[in-house]
Amino acid sequence: MDLYxxxxxxxxxxxxxALALKEVPFDYIPVNIRTGVHREAQYVERINASxxxxxxxxxxxxxxxxxxxxDYLDAHYPEPRLVPVGTMQRARVLELSYLIACDIHPVNNMRILKYLDTVLHVRPDQKEAWYKHWIDEGMSAVERMLAQHRDGPWCFGDTPTLADCCLVPQMANAxxxxxxxxxYPLSLAVYRHAMAHPAFDAAQPNRQPDFVGT
Known part of the structure; x- marks a missing residue:
């Protein structure tokens, strides 16, 4: 199994x-999105059409x-389960995960920030204001969800789920x-709890073979 x-x-x-939690072995293949490797024809045609x-x-x-x-990993390596089977808990986990992955992340990822720089020519302070505005919009919603439904040290319960897999990287980026x-005290509590877990620690950016200081 290869992870690009x-x-x-x-x-x-x-x-x-997710791979670390499930203890699934894989080969790490770096793709430098800063230099545009993800847009090279061979990668797009053979590996990832997006x-x-x-x-x-x-x-x-x-x-x-x-x-x-x-979701594919959950189907093939069901322990530990990251998207719960139970209807109510599954819905809560997906609700928070989609909030982060679909609402917060897309407007602040690298290609959007680069577009603000290179096409719209916004000032650095304007770009920073953009980033922080959308983080606050999204993370405030996450806080409200956690205040209403969190019932353990993780986002939902006593074991990590997909919600934690999404929340931790978002907090690290913020x-x-x-x-x-x-x-965002509730999110911060989850983040700090996760950082003490070996799987979350191993997945950190500075633990990867292509890490460079930023």
Whole structure:
């Protein structure tokens, strides 16, 4: 099994956490999205049609999109289960996961920030304001969800789920970009709890073979 990944990609980070939690061995193949490797024809045509990371190759299957990859891993390596089977808990986990992966992450990922720079020519302070605004919008919603439904040290319960796989990279990115993560105490508590877990620690950007200081 091969994982095409970039150390600082939060979507790749999600999948690395899932693989570590499930203890699934894989080969790490770096894809430098800063230099445009993810847009090269060979990668797009053979590995990931969405021209992004991560991508998982398992035999004849080449699969992009982090949530689809984690769902695939859950089907083939069901322990520990990351998307619960029970209807209510499954719905809560997916609700929070989609909030992060579909609402927060897309407007602040590298290609959007690069577009703000190179096409719209916004000032650095405007780009920073953009990033922090959408983080606050999204993370405030996460806080409300956790306040209503969190019932353990993780997002939902006593074991990590897909929600934690999504929350931890988002918190790490927010911290790296200078956001005031102390504004989100429930999320911060989950993040700190996760960082003490070996799987979450192993998946961190600075633990990856393609890591470079930023």
């Amino acid at each position: 990944s970039f150390f600082n990609s939060s979507a790749s980070y999600r999948v690395r956490i 021209a992004s990371v991560p991508a998982l190759v398992d035999g004849e299957l080449a699969l992009g999109q982090s949530l689809a990859i984690i 911290q790296r970009m200078g956001c005031e993560i102390g504004r």
